[in-house]
Amino acid sequence: MTFDVFDPAFRADPYPVYARFRECDPVHQGRPPTPGEDAAGWWYVFRYTDAAAVLKDPRFGRAIAPALDALPPPVPPAEREPFWEHYARWTLALEPPAHTRQRALLNHAFTARVVEALRPRIAARAAALLAELAPRGGFDVVADYAFPLTLAVIADLLGIPHDDLAQVKAWSLTIAAVLDYKRTWDVMAEGNRMALDFAAYLAEIVAARRARPRDDLISRLLAATDAAEPLSEEEVISLAIMLLFAGHETTVNLISAGTLLLLEAPAQLALFRARPDLTDAAVDEFLRLHSPIQATTRIAYADVTLGGRLIRRGESVTLLLGSANRDPAAFADPDRLDIARQPNRHLAFGRGIHYCLGAPLAVTQGGIALRALLAGEVEWGVAAPPVWGETFGFRGLKTFEVETMGRIGSGEKVDASQRPPIAAGRER
Numbered sequence: 001m002t003f004d005v006f007d008p009a010f011r012a013d014p015y016p017v018y019a020r021f022r023e024c025d026p027v028h029q030g031r032p033p034t035p036g037e038d039a040a041g042w043w044y045v046f047r048y049t050d051a052a053a054v055l056k057d058p059r060f061g062r063a064i065a066p067a068l069d070a071l072p073p074p075v076p077p078a079e080r081e082p083f084w085e086h087y088a089r090w091t092l093a094l095e096p097p098a099h100t101r102q103r104a105l106l107n108h109a110f111t112a113r114v115v116e117a118l119r120p121r122i123a124a125r126a127a128a129l130l131a132e133l134a135p136r137g138g139f140d141v142v143a144d145y146a147f148p149l150t151l152a153v154i155a156d157l158l159g160i161p162h163d164d165l166a167q168v169k170a171w172s173l174t175i176a177a178v179l180d181y182k183r184t185w186d187v188m189a190e191g192n193r194m195a196l197d198f199a200a201y202l203a204e205i206v207a208a209r210r211a212r213p214r215d216d217l218i219s220r221l222l223a224a225t226d227a228a229e230p231l232s233e234e235e236v237i238s239l240a241i242m243l244l245f246a247g248h249e250t251t252v253n254l255i256s257a258g259t260l261l262l263l264e265a266p267a268q269l270a271l272f273r274a275r276p277d278l279t280d281a282a283v284d285e286f287l288r289l290h291s292p293i294q295a296t297t298r299i300a301y302a303d304v305t306l307g308g309r310l311i312r313r314g315e316s317v318t319l320l321l322g323s324a325n326r327d328p329a330a331f332a333d334p335d336r337l338d339i340a341r342q343p344n345r346h347l348a349f350g351r352g353i354h355y356c357l358g359a360p361l362a363v364t365q366g367g368i369a370l371r372a373l374l375a376g377e378v379e380w381g382v383a384a385p386p387v388w389g390e391t392f393g394f395r396g397l398k399t400f401e402v403e404t405m406g407r408i409g410s411g412e413k414v415d416a417s418q419r420p421p422i423a424a425g426r427e428r
């Protein structure tokens, strides 16, 4: 069996492919997902227990340097390119003790209290957006609702001026392309240009916050000095890039996929409307069924046997989180939406030391956004077949148009022929 992440049918619907591999070849030796890389030593892990085990096992790691050391020459000096220079400072690229130090400093600046304090602002932004969108009769959930909402929230958190958000969004999309598994040299060149521009932009904001701190995360990161070594200015810039990117791209996908799942399952939608106490559980279920990060990679730092296969030191192991989250050995009736599912120990936020730093923010924000849209007065329906994006590691809807069906409880129904057309051709 061949596992081809470039197959358009797989990208459109990966779940039947995952099911076959979970059953027949759960630790699969396959082709590298990035063209031009060495074909040997690429492993794909499909089952829940194997993926969870790798995420918690210190014999598998994230650092770029050991991965490069392990590859045969000639190794491109990737870590010296502007993009990888920043990436190498991201929490996700570090190993202990550097990871432990940075994560502690981030946790100190990005507390549960900070997330809780954002709640009213997120709700106000969602309400304002919907007040603007509802009279239109229809809109694109991705471009018109999820993106503006999540970008504004992460910008508020970090203290980024809203006038600059279109640019931040464009930079983030470039990051997603570079980190996706279909990286090309052109994409990489664009990523390097982006890294220089994004860092120069943030350097000005960091200098301004250093001179005059505000109540925002960049100011708090600059002040986070309770560890032996505080964060350097370069680190704060790289981390701001990381947070601006990680802070919205995935959450957009959660909000749009959650909307789709509920609109396709009227009984679950009715339950969601009736039971606000199920909001967080529902969000977990959306993340399980359509994991915004479908795959993440580790490098073996030692020879390890996994599922009966020998993975050698230096080889790459790609964990299919989206497959693990639909493994029938871990979840009863795994393809069914059950917003009250208990327990639901999905891997959509990872596991182990790199467990998602932003999980509380993502769950809070996703819950508020979905309740505002789907448990309000307006009844929405699917207006056109949703279109999934082409990337594989980050999976999400590219466009998803909804339209007004009426007002809940009023018995009012909308005449579809009277509705204005939804603006077409918006790019994410």
Ligand code: HEM
Binding pocket: 091, 092, 093, 103, 242, 243, 246, 247, 248, 250, 251, 254, 287, 291, 292, 293, 296, 297, 347, 348, 349, 350, 351, 353, 354, 355, 356, 357, 358, 359, 361, 362
């Ligand atoms: C639905 C939304 C989100 C999903 C599905 C998600 C998913 C993930 C996953 C799977 C990982 C672990 C990757 C690995 O171990 O290889 C991760 C790590 C991380 N996430 Fe998220 N994330 C989301 C939202 C956020 C937000 C809102 C932020 C920040 C504001 C954020 C910041 C981070 C950071 C900094 C890490 C690295 C943590 C570390 O290395 O210790 N994420 N995320």
